[in-house]
Amino acid sequence: MSTVAAGFERARGILPRPRGVWGFVLRRVLLGLLTLFLVSIVVFAATQTLPGDAARAFLGRNATPESLATLRKQLHLNEPVVSQYLHWLGGIFRGDLGNSLTGSQQPVTSVIGARIENSGVLMLIAAVISVPLSIALGAIAARRRDGVFDHTTSIVLLALAALPEFVTAILLVVLLGTSLFHFLPPVSLIPPGGHPWNYPKELVLPVIALVFAVTPYIARIMRASMIEVLESDYVEMARLKGLREQTVLWRHALPNGIAPAIQVIALNLAYLAGGIVVVEFVFAYPGIGSAFVGAVHNRDLPTVQALGILIAAAYVFLNVAADVATILVSPRLRTSLK
Amino acid sequence: MSGVAAAAAPLALPKRRRPIVVLLRRAWRLPRTKVGVLLMLLLVGTALIGPFFAPHDPAAFANIPYGKPGGSTPLGTDALGRDVLSRFLWGGRSILGLSTAATAIGLVLGVSIGLVSAYSRGLLDDVLMRIMDVILAFPSIVLALVAVSTVGPKLWLIVLVVGLTTMPRVARVTRGASAEIVERDFVQAAEALGEPRAKLLLGEILPNITSPLMVEASLRLTYAIGLIASLSFLGFGEQPPAADWGLMINENQQGLTIQPWGVLMPVIAIALLTIGTSLIGDGLSRASAGIDRTGGE
Numbered sequence: 001m002s003t004v005a006a007g008f009e010r011a012r013g014i015l016p017r018p019r020g021v022w023g024f025v026l027r028r029v030l031l032g033l034l035t036l037f038l039v040s041i042v043v044f045a046a047t048q049t050l051p052g053d054a055a056r057a058f059l060g061r062n063a064t065p066e067s068l069a070t071l072r073k074q075l076h077l078n079e080p081v082v083s084q085y086l087h088w089l090g091g092i093f094r095g096d097l098g099n100s101l102t103g104s105q106q107p108v109t110s111v112i113g114a115r116i117e118n119s120g121v122l123m124l125i126a127a128v129i130s131v132p133l134s135i136a137l138g139a140i141a142a143r144r145r146d147g148v149f150d151h152t153t154s155i156v157l158l159a160l161a162a163l164p165e166f167v168t169a170i171l172l173v174v175l176l177g178t179s180l181f182h183f184l185p186p187v188s189l190i191p192p193g194g195h196p197w198n199y200p201k202e203l204v205l206p207v208i209a210l211v212f213a214v215t216p217y218i219a220r221i222m223r224a225s226m227i228e229v230l231e232s233d234y235v236e237m238a239r240l241k242g243l244r245e246q247t248v249l250w251r252h253a254l255p256n257g258i259a260p261a262i263q264v265i266a267l268n269l270a271y272l273a274g275g276i277v278v279v280e281f282v283f284a285y286p287g288i289g290s291a292f293v294g295a296v297h298n299r300d301l302p303t304v305q306a307l308g309i310l311i312a313a314a315y316v317f318l319n320v321a322a323d324v325a326t327i328l329v330s331p332r333l334r335t336s337l338k
Numbered sequence: 339m340s341g342v343a344a345a346a347a348p349l350a351l352p353k354r355r356r357p358i359v360v361l362l363r364r365a366w367r368l369p370r371t372k373v374g375v376l377l378m379l380l381l382v383g384t385a386l387i388g389p390f391f392a393p394h395d396p397a398a399f400a401n402i403p404y405g406k407p408g409g410s411t412p413l414g415t416d417a418l419g420r421d422v423l424s425r426f427l428w429g430g431r432s433i434l435g436l437s438t439a440a441t442a443i444g445l446v447l448g449v450s451i452g453l454v455s456a457y458s459r460g461l462l463d464d465v466l467m468r469i470m471d472v473i474l475a476f477p478s479i480v481l482a483l484v485a486v487s488t489v490g491p492k493l494w495l496i497v498l499v500v501g502l503t504t505m506p507r508v509a510r511v512t513r514g515a516s517a518e519i520v521e522r523d524f525v526q527a528a529e530a531l532g533e534p535r536a537k538l539l540l541g542e543i544l545p546n547i548t549s550p551l552m553v554e555a556s557l558r559l560t561y562a563i564g565l566i567a568s569l570s571f572l573g574f575g576e577q578p579p580a581a582d583w584g585l586m587i588n589e590n591q592q593g594l595t596i597q598p599w600g601v602l603m604p605v606i607a608i609a610l611l612t613i614g615t616s617l618i619g620d621g622l623s624r625a626s627a628g629i630d631r632t633g634g635e
Binding site: 035036038039042043046047048057155158159161162163164165166167170171173174186271273274275277278281282292293295296297299301304305308311312315316319 | 477608
């Protein structure tokens with residue numbers, strides 16, 4: 001909300017004045033693309049030009065002058081930095097991300113391909129569960145403001161928000177996977193080529209860990225937003241008409257309370273893109289996140305670059321979607337742009 | 339009689355206190371702040387004093403791997419047969435030191451950029467804030483991992499990257515809070531007196547935004563602890579054979595079913611530490627919102 005307004009205010013200085021809603025959407029998308037371009041430069045600069053040559057980093061102590069030279073050639077490290085970058089960027093558009101340095105040196109795209117589905121399913125299920133759950137929690141807490149439910153959820157959510165994802169994940173493993181109860185697998189063994197939805201038990205713990213990571217923030221903003229709505233005149237009116245409290249809450253107040261929360265919802269879904277890195281690693285879940293950690297361990301530069309830009313792109317995309325969705329659902333912002 | 343007294347009380351001018359003192363006093367009245375401070379003292383105490391009570395050398399082999407608690411190893415041994423209790427007592431220093439350093443770097447850089455941005459406005463403001471936006475366009479952990487992949491798991495790098503990802507959030511808060519201060523008369527008076535720019539920013543504007551900065555600092559510390567613990571859990575922080583809470587969890591996760599203490603102790607410590615700092619942060623932000631509502635005592 002305020003970030004949209006602020007971003008809009010600032011963006012106005014750079015780009016021409018928007019014409020209505022679609023002008024705003026267009027500008028926001030363009031800014032998103034610009035951000036993505038800058039992100040690609042940062043990823044590239046951080047991996048290819050930082051001190052510590054990528055070829056030497058990968059080969060480590062086993063490096064011989066010949067193997068170093070070969071790898072430098074393969075990674076185009078001998079060319080000028082700008083042409084290296086353009087070559088890499090061009091490759092992204094052609095769908096060629098280079099070859100992985102490890103194992104059978106297969107193309108990075110084929111390494112990523114299967115894992116995108118796994119990570120996508122994980123994020124999607126986490127989103128589908130956490131969004132309605134947190135909206136309901138926030139709405140009920142607002143309705144029973146300062147009651148037992150409100151105070152309890154407030155403290156529990158504050159604690160959950162404070163915990164790093166891997167701590168939540170490990171605690172879940174301890175509680176449900178190993179020490180106390182044994183009914184869920186502590187490690188997500190999904191064989192290559194298998195679809196995650198065929199292994200529902202393997203999905204449970206990673207999904208809960210991600211849900212716990214994003215629910216607190218959405219629930220908190222939802223509570224604040226609903227408190228404001230419940231004090232408004234039209235809710236008062238609905239109550240005076242003699243409607244049942246349940247109807248007032250869920251049919252009249254909730255739809256209006258969600259609008260200001262949409263930004264936070266989308267931002268938190270974007271947050272899932274980063275959250276999968278650690279959570280997948282804990283459960284050895286075969287997705288983008290664990291592949292990324294593995295590639296960093298192996299100093300497998302082309303894979304690190306590809307996955308880094310992929311996760312960042314998902315993040316930027318969801319951020320843009322957050323702003324666009326907010327503008328589309330909130331009448332006040334929409335009219336102020338006219 | 340009593341009516342007169344009650345009416346007179348609010349009129350009595352409160353002693354002028356610095357806003358930061360008012361904020362801390364108000365925050366301290368909330369039970370959650372007390373609990374937070376207690377948890378933090380407990381964990382910081384464990385990290386600082388703990389090593390003096392460690393029964394074994396944290397890197398020395400004490401018994402068979404994954405040995406059960408008992409005898410000279412009250413919490414058993416880890417994956418390599420080292421004493422879990424000793425490693426736990428030693429393992430808090432690095433995470434606390436690194437996250438404090440990272441938060442400090444983020445605060446110094448963020449406050450400087452935020453102040454300059456708010457004061458200069460115009461093009462410089464736009465450019466600085468755009469740069470902050472680009473850093474925010476990454477999930478922090480991805481930025482950290484990309485840097486680690488080339489340079490290697492160096493501690494200075496982790497501190498620097500976490501500091502850099504802390505910076506934009508601090509800069510935004512600083513800029514937002516000082517935007518209104520910059521317009522005030524005393525700033526213009528100082529300008530007219532020809533005060534040097536740096537003195538103006540640090541001497542006139544900074545003291546007026548300490549409350550929001552305190553709140554932000556505690557939030558950022560929670561975030562830095564989480565991120566640094568995550569990185570060392572992934573194996574990119576302290577390197578073996580160092581005793582470090584994040585690394586301990588990583589090393590002993592395989593043996594969770596046989597000997598859970600090597601994982602449980604550091605997990606609980608990190609959990610209580612982050613909950614503690616975030617309770618303090620929540621207390622401060624509630625107190626600060628209360629001050630805003632009453633028009634700043």
